[in-house]
Amino acid sequence: MRKKQDRPEEELDLIGIPAIADRTVAAPEDIPETTVKRLPRYFRCLRELFNRDVMKVSSKELSEYTGVSASQLRQDLKYFGGAGQCGYGYNVKRLYSAVSERMGVAKKYTAVMIGAGKLGRSLCESMLFEQRGIWVKGIFDASDDVIGKTVGENTVRNVSELCGFCLENRIDIAVFCIPAADEEELLGIIRGAGIRGIWNFSPCEIAREKAGVPVVNICTGDSLMYLQYEMSKAETEKK
Amino acid sequence: MRKKQDRPEEELDLIGIPAIADRTVAAPEDIPETTVKRLPRYFRCLRELFNRDVMKVSSKELSEYTGVSASQLRQDLKYFGGAGQCGYGYNVKRLYSAVSERMGVAKKYTAVMIGAGKLGRSLCESMLFEQRGIWVKGIFDASDDVIGKTVGENTVRNVSELCGFCLENRIDIAVFCIPAADEEELLGIIRGAGIRGIWNFSPCEIAREKAGVPVVNICTGDSLMYLQYEMSKAETEKK
Numbered sequence: 347m348r349k350k351q352d353r354p355e356e357e358l359d360l361i362g363i364p365a366i367a368d369r370t371v372a373a374p375e376d377i378p379e380t381t382v383k384r385l386p387r388y389f390r391c392l393r394e395l396f397n398r399d400v401m402k403v404s405s406k407e408l409s410e411y412t413g414v415s416a417s418q419l420r421q422d423l424k425y426f427g428g429a430g431q432c433g434y435g436y437n438v439k440r441l442y443s444a445v446s447e448r449m450g451v452a453k454k455y456t457a458v459m460i461g462a463g464k465l466g467r468s469l470c471e472s473m474l475f476e477q478r479g480i481w482v483k484g485i486f487d488a489s490d491d492v493i494g495k496t497v498g499e500n501t502v503r504n505v506s507e508l509c510g511f512c513l514e515n516r517i518d519i520a521v522f523c524i525p526a527a528d529e530e531e532l533l534g535i536i537r538g539a540g541i542r543g544i545w546n547f548s549p550c551e552i553a554r555e556k557a558g559v560p561v562v563n564i565c566t567g568d569s570l571m572y573l574q575y576e577m578s579k580a581e582t583e584k585k
Numbered sequence: 586m587r588k589k590q591d592r593p594e595e596e597l598d599l600i601g602i603p604a605i606a607d608r609t610v611a612a613p614e615d616i617p618e619t620t621v622k623r624l625p626r627y628f629r630c631l632r633e634l635f636n637r638d639v640m641k642v643s644s645k646e647l648s649e650y651t652g653v654s655a656s657q658l659r660q661d662l663k664y665f666g667g668a669g670q671c672g673y674g675y676n677v678k679r680l681y682s683a684v685s686e687r688m689g690v691a692k693k694y695t696a697v698m699i700g701a702g703k704l705g706r707s708l709c710e711s712m713l714f715e716q717r718g719i720w721v722k723g724i725f726d727a728s729d730d731v732i733g734k735t736v737g738e739n740t741v742r743n744v745s746e747l748c749g750f751c752l753e754n755r756i757d758i759a760v761f762c763i764p765a766a767d768e769e770e771l772l773g774i775i776r777g778a779g780i781r782g783i784w785n786f787s788p789c790e791i792a793r794e795k796a797g798v799p800v801v802n803i804c805t806g807d808s809l810m811y812l813q814y815e816m817s818k819a820e821t822e823k824k
Binding site for chain 1: 652692703707716783799803805813814
């Protein structure tokens with residue numbers, strides 16, 4: 347495996363994402379929220395096609411791969427400029443580049459994990475960050491049981507060092523994997539650290555207005571409830 | 586901690602959810618998808634209020650707790666019968682009961698975890714299932730390194746025993762926490778096991794049509810991309 351630490355920072359790019367300047371890509375504020383929510387799905391599919399050296403793809407094929415209807419898909423991808431051509435299909439490289447660009451995947455963000463429990467370690471050792479151009483530069487915990495242990499390419503540090511570390515290393519994203527009493531407690535941990543985005547797996551949600559930066563709260567249990575609902579509904583329909 | 590194995594099955598109820606038959610609750614097919622997606626949020630909030638012995642709550646208060654606008658919230662909660670009364674607010678107990686009922690939380694589903702890696706163990710040991718009335722009856726893996734080890738209240742079994750175990754124990758939900766080549770491979774594992782719902786953390790998505798039962802696919806990375814998008818957008822707006 348490539349070791350990121352061995353490479354100088356300017357080389358830390360997303361190997362494989364072609365850099366194509368496309369002036370016809372819509373501005374972020376012009377892309378509807380519903381389209382944005384589907385972009386990661388397109389991104390994953392286009393990455394797969396690009397890595398398999400597929401040059402073009404029709405909206406029908408993309409629709410099959412992504413499970414999004416072909417007409418919906420054409421509507422969504424209109425925001426990504428001249429990548430599609432009637433009767434020819436989409437240029438995979440152009441479209442992949444445009445979607446990655448708009449998703450901010452090409453931005454080389456840095457992140458710290460806060461919490462080195464099972465979930466924190468599991469996320470840290472996954473390919474989730476690297477695949478999206480994010481460099482996890484540190485992992486922090488308050489417990490002496492884990493401080494000093496190795497997780498992926500990092501050694502767990504004391505959370506008391508967090509702010510200094512973030513400022514020094516210009517960390518963009520804080521990933522919370524700790525239980526907490528409330529959002530005040532979570533926000534207190536990163537106060538003054540210059541964090542620009544929060545990915546929150548803690549059980550208490552953080553409001554964007556309170557954080558002052560973009561926040562994505564992951565409520566894993568909500569999706570389990572949604573499954574329960576769908577199962578319950580399916581059983582009602584059978585009766 | 587209460588040990589679930591020690592209790593006879595009929596006692597395995599969701600301690601705390603009041604059973605109130607409310608004939609004015611809408612049928613599942615009549616509740617819009619957008620409302621359904623917000624129900625877990627209401628559920629969490631109502632559970633908290635109920636556990637704190639709060640008897641009634643106004644739509645304004647509920648709105649503050651959940652982050653859903655008061656008018657949207659009133660619209661959503663209309664589907665849950667006569668729990669709300671103008672000028673009085675909502676009866677917490679009734680509303681909690683109605684939402685739980687419709688979400689299928691009162692249904693006492695059973696589940697198995699497939700994959701005893703970090704993520705599987707982390708989920709298994711969390712309160713996610715118990716809080717929603719789901720009993721995790723088994724955890725399975727293919728690796729000799731983990732088979733026989735203890736995770737929460739379960740011992741990791743060989744995945745070859747899965748089908749027999751599921752039929753014998755009438756397992757409702759399969760939770761996938763393993764990497765897999767494709768959905769065929771995942772569906773192959775549970776074929777003939779009588780599974781009625783799938784919560785899928787594997788990197789490849791499962792289509793409901795292929796599975797024949799409700800499926801919720803968790804693409805953790807998609808939410809990270811969404812955060813990147815929001816950060817990228819926030820930076821563009823600042824310029």
